[in-house]
Amino acid sequence: MAIGSFSAGLAGLNANSTYLSVIGNNLANINTVGYKGSSVQFSDLVSQTLAGSSANPMQIGLGVVTGSISPTFSQGAIEGTREATNAAIQGNGFFVVSGPGGTAYTRAGNFTLDDKGVLVTPDGWRVQGYTQTDPVTGEIIATATANDIIVPPGVLREPTATTQIKTVTNLNAAAEVGDTFSTPVQIHDSLGNTHVLTINYEKTGTNAWTFEMTVPGADITPGATVPAVLASGTIGFDAFGQVATITPAAPATGGINTGTVPPTLTDISVTTPAWANGAAASTISWDLVGENNAIALSGYGSPSATTSKTQNGSAAGMVDKVSIAEDGSIVATLGAGKTITIGQIAIANFNNPKGLVKIGGNRYGESDTAGIANVGVAGTGGRGTLVGSALEQSNVDIAQEFTQMILAQRGYQANSKTITVSDELMLETLNLKR
Numbered sequence: 283m284a285i286g287s288f289s290a291g292l293a294g295l296n297a298n299s300t301y302l303s304v305i306g307n308n309l310a311n312i313n314t315v316g317y318k319g320s321s322v323q324f325s326d327l328v329s330q331t332l333a334g335s336s337a338n339p340m341q342i343g344l345g346v347v348t349g350s351i352s353p354t355f356s357q358g359a360i361e362g363t364r365e366a367t368n369a370a371i372q373g374n375g376f377f378v379v380s381g382p383g384g385t386a387y388t389r390a391g392n393f394t395l396d397d398k399g400v401l402v403t404p405d406g407w408r409v410q411g412y413t414q415t416d417p418v419t420g421e422i423i424a425t426a427t428a429n430d431i432i433v434p435p436g437v438l439r440e441p442t443a444t445t446q447i448k449t450v451t452n453l454n455a456a457a458e459v460g461d462t463f464s465t466p467v468q469i470h471d472s473l474g475n476t477h478v479l480t481i482n483y484e485k486t487g488t489n490a491w492t493f494e495m496t497v498p499g500a501d502i503t504p505g506a507t508v509p510a511v512l513a514s515g516t517i518g519f520d521a522f523g524q525v526a527t528i529t530p531a532a533p534a535t536g537g538i539n540t541g542t543v544p545p546t547l548t549d550i551s552v553t554t555p556a557w558a559n560g561a562a563a564s565t566i567s568w569d570l571v572g573e574n575n576a577i578a579l580s581g582y583g584s585p586s587a588t589t590s591k592t593q594n595g596s597a598a599g600m601v602d603k604v605s606i607a608e609d610g611s612i613v614a615t616l617g618a619g620k621t622i623t624i625g626q627i628a629i630a631n632f633n634n635p636k637g638l639v640k641i642g643g644n645r646y647g648e649s650d651t652a653g654i655a656n657v658g659v660a661g662t663g664g665r666g667t668l669v670g671s672a673l674e675q676s677n678v679d680i681a682q683e684f685t686q687m688i689l690a691q692r693g694y695q696a697n698s699k700t701i702t703v704s705d706e707l708m709l710e711t712l713n714l715k716r
Contacts, residue, residue, distance in 0.1 A: 287704040293345025294697030297324055300348045301690040308678045316389030316644055317676040318353040319683075325349030352636045358389075358677040360669055367393045367401060369606045370674040373666020375629040376646065378428060378657060381407035383641070387630055387655070390644040392673055401431040401612075401625075405643055411610065411627040412659075417445065420594035421623070422611065424659045428628040433604055433612060441474025442622075443562075444595030448569035448578060449481065455523060455583040457485045463586040470595030471561035477501050479566070480509070489519040489526075489581055495552055495568070504558050512552040513568075519581030528570070528579075596622050606670030610660040629665045630655040 301322045311317040327344045360370045369391035371377070376387035386407065393409055396402050401409040410428040415421065420442060447467050454461075465481045482494045495513040499506030518527040530550060550568040557563070570578050599616030601624075606612055610627035632638065637651030648655065661667045 288701060290343065290345040291697045291700035291704065293327060293347065294700065295694060297346045297348050298690050298694040298697065300351075302687065302694070304351055305683050305687050305690060308683050309680070312676050312678045312680060314390075314644065314676050315392050316358065316674050317678065318355055318358075318389065319676070319678040320351050320353050322351050323349045353638075353640070354677065355635050356677050358674040360672050360674055362672045364671065365392075365394070366604050366606070366671055367395060368671055368673050369393065369610075369627065370669045370672040371629065371660075371666045372669055372674075374635075375631045375660070375665040376635075378410040378628045378630050378655075379403055379407040379645065380410055380430070381405075383647075385410075385655075386641060386645040386647055387638065388643075388645045389674055391668075395433060399432050401433060401627075403643075407643075407645070409627060411612075411625050413625045415623075420446075420596075422626045424626060428657055431612065431625045431627065433601065433614065433624060439599055439601060439614075439616065439622075439624075441470060441472070441598040442594070442596045443472040443564055444469035444566055444593045445564075446567045446569055447479065447593045448591070449588050450578045450590040451481075451483075451588045452580045452582050452584060452586060453483055453485075453491055453517070453519075454586040455489060455519070455581050457586065459485050459487060461485045461586075465588040465591065467591050467593055469564070469566065469593055470597055471557050471559070471564055473557075473559065473561040474597040475557070475559055475561060476597065477557070479512070481568075483517075483586070486516075489521075491517045491519075491581075493517060495550075497554065500558065502555050502558055510555075512554060512566075513550060515550070517579065517581075523580050523582040525570075525577050525579050525581075596620065606668055608661060608667040608669065610668050626659065627668065628657050629660045629668075630657045631663065631665050632656070 304320050304322050308319040311319075324346050325348075327347055357372070360372060369377075371389060371391065376389060377391060379386050379388055388403065390403070392404060393401050394404070396406070401411075403409065408430045411431040412422050412424050412426055412428060413431060414423045414426045416423055447469065449465050449467065451465055453463060461484070463483045467479050467481070469477050469479050471477060477497050480496050482496065484492050486492055493515055494511055496509035496511050499508045499510045502510045513530070515529040516527070517525065520526040549570050551565065552568070553565045554563050596616070597620070599620060602615045604612055604614050604624075606627065610629060611623045612625040612627065613621050614624045615621050632655060633653035634651055637649050637653070638646035639649050641647045656663060658665060
């Protein structure tokens with residue numbers, strides 16, 4: 283009698299025992315935030331080839347082995363929380379965290395702020411992201427190296443002087459010569475104090491206007507009653523209501539608008555004298571050219587109006603609360619409804635996330651089979667988006683796990699029966715000598 287039936291049965295016992303261990307671990311983590319359940323795949327062992335007259339190979343299998351145990355990265359349910367620093371990933375990707383063991387990756391977004399205002403995991407690993415801002419636009423620079431995100435609540439944040447303003451304005455083509463229109467924009471100086479910069483327009487002829495940029499004279503010279511003029515110039519529109527000429531900025535050579543292609547303009551930059559309150563002089567760019575060369579001025583035959591005003595300065599203020607946007611931006615409220623973006627959470631993606639190594643604490647480590655981490659902004663480069671004040675739950679399906687448990691149990695019982703029957707046959711063979 284062949285002994286192979288014993289080894290085949292024993293291999294089956296070991297394989298199904300491993301299967302039950304994986305199922306047990308999945309069920310143990312059914313309430314673990316961001317946990318990804320694992321699945322088991324079996325592979326047959328080499329087979330023994332027997333001699334015979336058959337034209338086809340005569341082979342007896344020698345058992346089974348656990349071929350792979352890999353996590354299943356299907357989306358877990360997203361559950362809302364009341365924690366502003368919690369975040370869930372909807373789609374592909376991992377949060378990047380740094381700690382004593384180096385850099386790791388996790389799907390668990392149950393973050394909090396520690397005593398220093400650093401965004402951390404429950405066991406103290408620091409969440410990585412982008413905090414450097416563009417000095418002109420005030421936007422987060424997401425091409426920089428990811429580092430710790432620090433959001434100290436209750437700490438007075440320094441003011442940001444206005445360096446750029448943008449207004450989207452239409453000047454009525456049907457206005458009478460001499461008609462005026464004004465657009466006030468609130469700006470901030472280097473001390474965080476507010477001033478009103480006003481852009482005044484006056485109709486001077488057909489499709490022709492002049493403009494002046496002014497601030498209150500008393501803001502520059504104490505007691506002054508006449509507005510201080512920072513810049514002035516002319517604006518000419520073509521027959522389509524598009525900017526044709528503007529001074530001191532001007533279209534590029536041959537850039538007169540034909541109604542289909544807007545001219546390429548340079549933004550108008552002005553510098554104020556030092557402010558009377560002791561703040562440093564401000565250099566402010568009037569953003570005339572938006573995305574895709576869209577011009578922020580038009581001369582259509584409708585009432586003069588400004589539909590949008592933006593500026594990138596901010597006053598000093600205390601961080602009252604924070605929220606996380608879908609692109610990972612951390613938006614802080616500084617009181618009185620003023621908000622600024624103070625950071626952006628980084629998201630990493632891998633060519634083969636199944637190749638990551640589980641290192642405990644809801645974290646994964648890099649490996650050669652996973653590929654190189656592609657770190658960037660949520661919602662770009664195949665990365666998922668974030669849901670603020672929410673957590674991704676475990677993707678373990680209890681009904682499926684119980685079904686797999688039954689199959690593993692039956693597999694274990696069947697292989698144990700193989701060993702039992704083989705033992706009885708061996709006993710019968712030994713009894714032949716009697």
